[in-house]
Amino acid sequence: MPQTIAEKILQNHTREEVRPGRIVRCRVDMVLANDITAPLAIKSFRAMGAERVFDRDRVALVCDHFTPNKDIDSAEQVKTVRQFAEAMGVTHYYEGGNVGVEHALLPEQGIVGPGDVVVGADSHTCTYGGLGAFATGMGSTDIAAAMALGETWFKVPPSIRVELYGTPQPHVSAKDYMLRLIGEIGVAGALYKALEFGGPAVEALSVEGRMTMANMAIEAGGKVGLFAVDDKTVAYARRAGRSGNQVMAPDAGAEYERVVDIHVDDMSPQVACPHLPDNVRAVDEVAGLRIDQAVIGSCTNGRIEDMRVAAAVLKGRRVADRVRCIVLPATPSIWKQALKEGLIEIFMDAGCVVGPATCGPCLGGHMGILAGGERAIATTNRNFKGRMGSLESEVYLSNPAVAAASAVVGEIVHPSHL
Amino acid sequence: MKVQGKAHVVGDHIDTDAIIPARFLVTTDPAELGAKCMEGLEADWVSRVNQNDIMVAGENFGCGSSREHAPISILGAGIPVVVAKSFARIFYRNGFNMGLVLLEVGEDIAKLRDGDQLEVDTARGAIRNLTTGEFVQCIPVPPFMQEILDAGGLVPYARQRLSA
Structure with missing residues (x-):
């Protein structure tokens, strides 16, 4: 039977x-957790009576959310994770100078790659779908079981095929494609389903751009957001130090629950x-805020x-005084x-604050919390009420060019209107 | 298990940042997390809840982050059951793993109103609205998930597997 990418990897x-619907x-291939979710996973791991992780090379613990530790409680949580990593001999432990935001770090280090099944105690684990990995977020106890057993269970998701056509205008990128899709199908539009992306506009994207799109599959309720593995992906994986990765595409005649076409030519x-x-x-509909x-x-x-896109906008310009x-x-x-x-020099000359690699403000953790009545534009993935701070604050999500241009003007603006 | 309590209705697409904001994720303690349940929806929301009350939610309940602190905080607030039109995927697994009873009822959710007195038979997935006399039957749980429930949750299930 012809298979979708999700079905192929699971098989x-x-x-x-x-087969869709079956458990x-x-x-x-890889199990991960971070400084917020690992402490709970460790608690469950011990309660399960597990004594060691199934494979010390296939567990990644990345302390990236509240780090550098924002307070005593978060420092205690990281200490718990560090001691567990030491006791288990976990190879991929990150904290301090080697830490990065987990879903940027693990692909870059070759720790996750094409064809892998990855589960992580973080909802944005779906990012690795950009590499052609079946990767999905779960809670800490599911992750504890996977760390102990080296396996997990899935209900095989039906797939929605998203075809992207056309060539984008300047300042339009992968983030915009994904926001447009989420706007079209809604936050529950892919609930319990796999999103599978393809078409000429996707083939033209860098692997990084594909990861930007896959990252937000969860924002449509999706289990995974998958891309075919092409020459670009294989080259990316090779640069990251992996070998033996091969191209992979869905079979002709694979069954999709729905096909969504998106044309990017005229997209703002x-x-x-x-x-x-x-x-x-x-962007023009909200310009001026x-x-x-x-x-x-x-x-x-x-x-x-x-970073390059943001710097190109900020070069020779100044961030507005009160921003x-x-x-x-x-x-x-x-x-x-x-x-x-x-x-970095461009950012500093423009008057930006350049901080360490951390999830920090995205989840209202630290390093950029909003007061009541404040409004932010962010290249992050969630704008839920209170996500970045006060319940009375607001978050608008955009691509990096729009965020940088808006910082210069002090209001939301199309980068072409600078 | 039979649970009787007051319904507390919340809306559609209630995300886990609403259930327990990230700033409170510096602990894994159920009581501490329970004291801040739904703090991202409304300050001091939890003060209206009595032990064994029932949360009634719309579509896609628990969307967003994978934080298991969300079902733990609901349990910690004294709420043993959430009835929803539908659940977000990660939250659904987490709820089962933590022993929070999740009942999906689809369109019948309209039969449950804020402040109604409900009686839930968790084994049969049956909900009786004692205020209106209406009856709601939930969508059955997949057999594999029932196995995990029968084992007492994922922790005992994995313990059995590890010692086998």
């Missing part, structure tokens, strides 16, 4: 027959307005090409590359 990880037990930069990611408008803060970073848009523009390159190597390319 490679189980002896049971993979199958699958081997996992998109903005998701408060308080749900499907409340999407063209004053902002207090811009955040450029996160597992959605904190990669080197995002905080916070730039957080997502990993140490992205930070270093941005430094080498002179991007």
